[in-house]
Amino acid sequence: EVQLVESGGGLVQPGGSLRLSCAVSGFSFDNFAMSWVRQAPGKGLEWVSALSAGGGTTYYADSVKGRFTISRDNSKNTLYLQMNSLRAEDTALYYCAKDSQGRVGAINGKGFTYWGQGTLVTVSS
Amino acid sequence: EIVLTQSPGTLSLSPGERATLSCRASQSVSSRYLGWYQQKPGQAPRLLIYGASSRATGIPDRFSGSGSGTEFTLTISRLEPEDFAVYYCQQYGSSPLTFGGGTKVEIK
Numbered sequence: 560e561v562q563l564v565e566s567g568g569g570l571v572q573p574g575g576s577l578r579l580s581c582a583v584s585g586f587s588f589d590n591f592a593m594s595w596v597r598q599a600p601g602k603g604l605e606w607v608s609a610l611s612a613g614g615g616t617t618y619y620a621d622s623v624k625g626r627f628t629i630s631r632d633n634s635k636n637t638l639y640l641q642m643n644s645l646r647a648e649d650t651a652l653y654y655c656a657k658d659s660q661g662r663v664g665a666i667n668g669k670g671f672t673y674w675g676q677g678t679l680v681t682v683s684s
Numbered sequence: 685e686i687v688l689t690q691s692p693g694t695l696s697l698s699p700g701e702r703a704t705l706s707c708r709a710s711q712s713v714s715s716r717y718l719g720w721y722q723q724k725p726g727q728a729p730r731l732l733i734y735g736a737s738s739r740a741t742g743i744p745d746r747f748s749g750s751g752s753g754t755e756f757t758l759t760i761s762r763l764e765p766e767d768f769a770v771y772y773c774q775q776y777g778s779s780p781l782t783f784g785g786g787t788k789v790e791i792k
Contacts, residue, residue: 594781596729604721604729604772606781618779621685654728663779669734670719670776676728 561585561673563655568678575645575682581638581655581675589613589633592658594671595640597651597680607653608640612661623649645682652677686711686775688784696792703760705787707773712753717777720749720758723786724769732771733758763789 567579581593594609608629609618617629628641638655654677659669687710697703707718715736721729731740733749736756746761760767768791773784 596783603770603786604723604774604783606774606783609779609781618781620780658776659734663781664717664777666716668717668776669738669740670731670774671721671729672731672740674728674730 561657563657563673563675565653565655565675565678568653568680570681570683571645572684573646573682576641576643577645577680579640579642579653579655579678579680581640583636583638583655583657586657586673588631588636590661592660592662592665593631593638594656594658595629595638596654596656596671596674597649598654598677599648599651602651605651609658609663610638611663616662618663642680645680647682650680650682652679685780686713686778686782688773688775688782690771690773690784690787692787693785694788694790696790697763698792699763699765701763703758703763703767703789705758705760705771705789707751707756707758707784709754709756709775713756713775714777715752717775718749718751718756719774719776720747721772721774722767722769723772729772760789 595607656671657673718736720733723729737749
């Protein structure tokens with residue numbers, strides 16, 4: 560059974576930092592690209608960042624570029640999101656999601672086939 | 685950046701009725717990279733359709749997708765009680781990946 564479990568969320572002050580983790584099981588983690596997607600309270604989905612299967616290619620939304628860093632440890636089956644210089648508008652439920660292929664835009668891609676349940680990040684003083 | 689605009693924002697229908705949801709892209713999207721997701725309150729999104737028209741594993745055949753270029757449609761042929769939810773389209777072919785703003789299908 561495929562499982563994605565996010566952790567690391569919490570309350571942080573503006574300007575602070577937080578590192579999210581996504582522990583996965585049930586599939587060959589190092590064969591698939593992974594993404595972070597967030598959802599502000601009562602709002603829609605916003606893609607944040609993606610990372611290729613081998614970790615060599617990263618992608619970011621303009622809203623987080625230069626502040627967030629995505630990474631993965633394939634030996635630990637874990638995806639990370641380091642979030643720095645946090646702002647109130649970063650407040651959201653953060654989901655990790657499994658891609659169907661090893662990189663963004665791969666032929667035969669199917670989008671995000673599995674999602675975690677999310678971890679809540681609140682940026683407030 | 686490819687902007688996806690979904691309409692209507694809310695669709696009020698009764699069980700058994702047909703639902704037609706629209707997703708319009710600001711520039712042409714390859715059909716192979718257009719997907720639809722369903723999200724119920726308190727739950728993570730679930731992939732329904734990929735490649736504009738292919739159903740994901742376990743998705744009932746009352747869900748169908750169509751379209752090409754800049755116009756895509758999700759159709760639910762006969763609404764079941766469990767289908768009342770929010771639906772999002774997504775393009776996943778190029779970065780930044782983008783989602784539409786969502787269409788809420790509510791019980792009339």
